[in-house]
Amino acid sequence: MSDTAASQPSDRAAVEPSVAGLVTQHVRHAYWKYPIIAVALAVLLGLLGVFAGSPNSPRATIVTTARQDPGGAALAFTQELVGTSASAGNQKEFGLGPPGEVFVTGPLSSFAPLLGGDVAAALDQYRAAPASQQASWSNNYLMALGTITPQMEGGGMETATSPDYSKIGTLHGDFGPVPTLVKADVQLAQSGHLEQYLEGHEPGHTMHLVTIWLYDHPKMLNDAVANGLTDDQWGMVKERDYNVGPWYLIIPSIIHVKLPGGVTGTGFVLWNLAVALFFIFVLPLVPGLRSLPRLLRLYRVFARYQARGEEIPPDPNARLHPVLQEEGPA
């Protein structure tokens, strides 16, 4: 170690603490610790990656969803025709358009030659009808699906129940061609053709329409509720089937769950902006608040103090030529 300590004027500062009790003398910064910390953390992260892994629930597909719950698929297609599906909210997004056309009539039109004469005729009948007639048929069918939907008992507030697909042939009413269209679309979904069509419809936007349709189906939200991932379950700070979630989102999560209007898009953004402005402007600039660390003398927790008997290394800059010292410490 150095043998220069006794000869350096700046060393005297080391044993003469400042008023605040802080040793302000400069010492050579311990950069040598950083590679050790970096390697230790890299090893730790590697081990965590191997042994703890990360959340990885297999993604949902239209095929599996429609096969597991064809009633939910029928409900989704009908709601898309009526205009009450979740995707109706996406309708204004660039390139999307009406969900009834994107998810029902569009794919059926594309596959009509393969699906047989009934579907082609039903499609022609539906498209030839005025909008009011289309809406009437679709609404009637949606109401009828409700009659074959089991009633929920104490389910979550956001869960939805799917119609019993085995009873779908028992429905009667003024539905026009809608049942034929819906059942044909369920067939497309179960065979995988719908997923192919939607991916091919806009190939530059991977999974875009597929995911939007999956959210129309009740299964995705029901799975989320079952896994505690929705708003009222603090889903923002959770991961499916994994204990360590994004804990650092706790402030947006509190905003989203607890604060008035936080559940809406505009409210959520405004509250987050308010928190950001508080951090950036209010906390460091407002008199009184900005003095809090000084009043509480919090620096004592964070500063390094000279331990009893500890020898403080000399300031390397003390060896510099006076002209260089005037330029400030290197």
Place this chain on the structure above:
Amino acid sequence: MTHPAGTDTTSQVHSYRSRVAEQGRFKTVLESFAYLPPFGGLFKKTSPFYAESYWYCMGGITFLMFVYLTVSGVLLTWLGPFWWLTSPVGKAMKGSHYWAAQAFFFFLVLHLIRVWATGAFRGRRWLNWALGSSVLLLGLGENLFGLLARGDWESQFVAMHSDDMLFTEPWFFHLFSPANFTADLVIHVAVIPVVLFGLIMAHLTLVRLQGIARPL
């Protein structure tokens, strides 16, 4: 080895021999990155003794995590979602990336607490406080797009749930859908990281220019 006070040049004070004499070969070799090209000139060589506590390293460790996230992120992007969702090595790399993000925010919050508690936001340093806060806020956005870019069930659900709540708002001009995996991935691996890197560089530059703030 002795040095008369006030006679040396900067290169002599920080020369390899001089540092070996001060602290031994092991530490001197380890700290080479802060003394040798190409990055040596960027590092200030001394700091006040009171700042030689681990609390003052939290910002540096946060930056280390950013570097780790960048390297692991480049590897993940190179081999793609099919690799990181199905291959055991890919899953481990994704897990490591996930934990590095956890560590990034952990150390960033510790750094934030230290900076606030020592009053290092005062005067002209407020600008750097604002830059650091921006890194935190943009980091949270980067995290959201990382979640969307994972390509698993959670990505699908969060895409639609956040879309339902947020991106259907008219002031987003209906130009973006988080269900669009292509856009999510590009935003996560290219757009936000570039801005984050710029903010971090500006933050580090100001730290270098303004030095360490003396506690209140």
